[in-house]
Amino acid sequence: MSDTNSQVAASAEIRARIDTTTPHSARFWNYFVGGKDNYEVDREIGDQIKEIFPGLVDVALTSRLFLGRAVRHLIREQGIRQFLDIGTGLPTADNTHEVAQRVAPDARIVYVDNDPIVLTHANALLTSTPEGRTAYLDADLYDPDSVLEAAAGTLDFSQPIALIILNTLGHVADYDQARDLVRRLMAGLPSGSHLVISDSTATSEGMIAASEAYNASGATPYYVRSVEEIAGFFDGLELVAPGITQVPSWRPDPDAPAGPSAASVDAYCGVGRKP
Template structure:
């Protein structure tokens, strides 16, 4: 057994069920809440934090998540498996693929291990830019995100709906060299972009801006594996929120024109999960898809 796997076993990093135990909640909420924070309305980032066992959420987030759990009792399994996929994806890219730059959009409230912790644990000179537009995420990210001396991390308060602003941001330009390969990560993000907002059109400028040898990393909610009545109930609960679960075929179109990395588009809990605890959760228990593709 190699040293990396031994370290993973000691830390619990190989077990997605241990992710919740490593939530970093050391940064308290701001005493004076940011005017953009509406605590009466559930927010996806804070709801996800609650599903992962975090404490950086409000009553509306917890109530919304509990309703989702009532309709889909293994909702927390989806959250855990999604985080485990992020860990495996970054491990592959920083290790086998040799990627040293990561652009993580829709990062959410910092949850250890973060992209930079995983990447810099393999390659200390890795450089990571996080992007989100929730002020609680902003407060926590600036308090918690650090870097190895050899690498760098930055956080952008920006929105996927404005990809050109992300690309032109001085923090991004000062941290990443877009003439060199970058891993573009949109993990559990695109299902919050409805078709009317043209998700393909939003990510196209980001993909086009990246050097050959870059990678696109995606995960996404799907209803392919759940009964129709469960899907209908989940859609009722999210209500007026921008949300669009997509089929496997629809999700695969985000990789059109790119070179898929084995095993291609698969249920999120199955992507290169041979070293994860067995048996794996079923697709009906998780309801997610994942994939990585090489750009250029």
């Protein structure tokens, strides 16, 4: 079979795996941040949840801004030039590689997701400066060893790497399992590597109600956790100031336009360094 025919067959297989009859987390989040890669079923549950808890839109938007601030901090203040972004989701504006290579053109980024809808958009992610590298892995958070092995094809594991897991760990129903997955991933990274996490939290009745409505929609469930549980992901790491905090409060940019107040955002984040 020719390369062209193989690509067509692979593309058809991926499309066949995409279910447009139930909501999908990546498409749902894409809708909330103003993207266009979503279907009516995603917009319907999105609009329903906006009525229940409009603040979830603020969570989506401020989480994207946190990603940019964290990446810039790691490059400028910690000298990080490599990023392993797990649970990539659908590309929008200011993806990890865009932010990183804008500051450090030689930065290397590996995206990881195992979702067919994300895979169909992988080509949009596979762009890079001439000096850097960007790669996409069709891999699974639940198999950390395979993720690390495949990422080694692009990243230099003798140098520090930033592991980014944003708004993804809530899909792991069992908290102890989620912590173990993070621990195993960080165990495979060298000293000086960093962990970057943000997730929605069960810190208001509105967020809890929104989570319950989303989980009842037929989509892959997402479980909001306590602030203490978010902090638990960083056990054994050195937290970067200001520690575990609401997303807008993590090193806010004084020159940025005013956004939602931290008190209104039910999402917490942190950045930690591996000794």
